[in-house]
Amino acid sequence: MSGVALRSASSLALAALHQPISHAVWRADQMGACEAPVTATGHAQLDAELPNGGWPASTLIELLLQQPGIGEMRLLQPALAAIAKTRRVVLVQPPHAPQIAAWSAWGLPHEQLLWxxxxxxxxxxxxxxxxxRNGSCGALLFWQSEVRAEALRRLHLAAQASSTVFWMLRPLSAAAQPSPAPLRLVLRxxxxxxxxxxxxxxxxxxxxxxxxxxxxxRSGASHPQAFARHASLDRRAPAAAAA
Structure with missing residues (x-):
C-alpha cells in the first residue's frame, strides 16, 4: 500500500473512531458536545454559549442564585413551556408555593405541574x-441550600440514566464548592x-x-399584564396585623 493510500486509510479510521465518541472528547479551547437531546433556552444569546445550543437533558445543571426571585423562573420559562407540552414539570422544595395563575399565563398547563x-x-x-430514576417527567427543578458531595454525585448519576432536564438551584455561596455538574451558571x-x-x-x-x-x-407570555398581578412563586404571607 502506498504512503498516500495509507494516510487516507488512517484518516478514515480516525474519523470513524471520532464519530461515536465526539460527545465525550473535546478540546478546552473548543465548545464541547453532548449526546443527550437539548431544549432551547429561548434566548439566542444564551444558546450560543451552551454546548449543543440549549439546556442538555441527562445531566446536572446548577443555577447558583444571588437570591431567589431574581428572574430565574422567567429565564427558564421558554424551556419549561416547551417541555410541559408533552411531559410533566416537577418542583421539589421551591422557596414559595407555585402560583397557578402565573404558570397558566406563561403557557404552562397546571395539570402538567407537580409540586x-x-x-x-x-x-x-x-x-x-x-x-x-423513574424517567416519567420531562423537567425537574430542585431547590437545595446544603448538599453533600456524595449526594450531588448520586443525583448526577441518576440524571445521566434519565432523559430529564434537571436544574438544581443553589445559593451563590456554593460556587466555591466542587461539583460534578458539567454546567454551572451564576445568576445575578x-x-x-x-x-x-x-x-x-x-x-x-x-x-x-x-x-x-x-x-x-421576550418571555413569550400570552398575557403580559399577568406579571403585574402574579408571581411565578407566591411569597409567604406576612404576619397578621394586631387588632
Missing part, C-alpha cells in the same frame, strides 16, 4: 433521585433582566457575563 414539599432534606434528596439581578456568568461548561471559559433582558414580551 413536592418534604419535611426533611434527606426526603427531598430521595424524592429528586427517584423522580430522575440586572437592570431589566438578569446577568449570567457561566463558571463551568464543556468549552472555553466565558469571557464575560451575559446580560439578558427578561421582560414579558
Amino acid at each position: 413536592l414539599k418534604t419535611p426533611h432534606t434527606a426526603d427531598a434528596l430521595w424524592s429528586a433521585e427517584q423522580i430522575l 439581578p440586572d437592570a431589566g433582566g438578569i446577568a449570567i456568568d457561566i463558571i463551568k461548561r464543556r468549552g472555553p471559559l466565558a469571557a464575560q457575563p451575559l446580560h439578558l433582558p427578561l421582560d414579558s414580551a
Whole structure:
C-alpha cells in the first residue's frame, strides 16, 4: 500500500473512531458536545454559549442564585413551556408555593405541574433521585441550600440514566464548592433582566457575563399584564396585623 493510500486509510479510521465518541472528547479551547437531546433556552444569546445550543437533558445543571426571585423562573420559562407540552414539570422544595395563575399565563398547563414539599432534606434528596430514576417527567427543578458531595454525585448519576432536564438551584455561596455538574451558571439581578456568568461548561471559559433582558414580551407570555398581578412563586404571607 502506498504512503498516500495509507494516510487516507488512517484518516478514515480516525474519523470513524471520532464519530461515536465526539460527545465525550473535546478540546478546552473548543465548545464541547453532548449526546443527550437539548431544549432551547429561548434566548439566542444564551444558546450560543451552551454546548449543543440549549439546556442538555441527562445531566446536572446548577443555577447558583444571588437570591431567589431574581428572574430565574422567567429565564427558564421558554424551556419549561416547551417541555410541559408533552411531559410533566416537577418542583421539589421551591422557596414559595407555585402560583397557578402565573404558570397558566406563561403557557404552562397546571395539570402538567407537580409540586413536592418534604419535611426533611434527606426526603427531598430521595424524592429528586427517584423522580430522575423513574424517567416519567420531562423537567425537574430542585431547590437545595446544603448538599453533600456524595449526594450531588448520586443525583448526577441518576440524571445521566434519565432523559430529564434537571436544574438544581443553589445559593451563590456554593460556587466555591466542587461539583460534578458539567454546567454551572451564576445568576445575578440586572437592570431589566438578569446577568449570567457561566463558571463551568464543556468549552472555553466565558469571557464575560451575559446580560439578558427578561421582560414579558421576550418571555413569550400570552398575557403580559399577568406579571403585574402574579408571581411565578407566591411569597409567604406576612404576619397578621394586631387588632
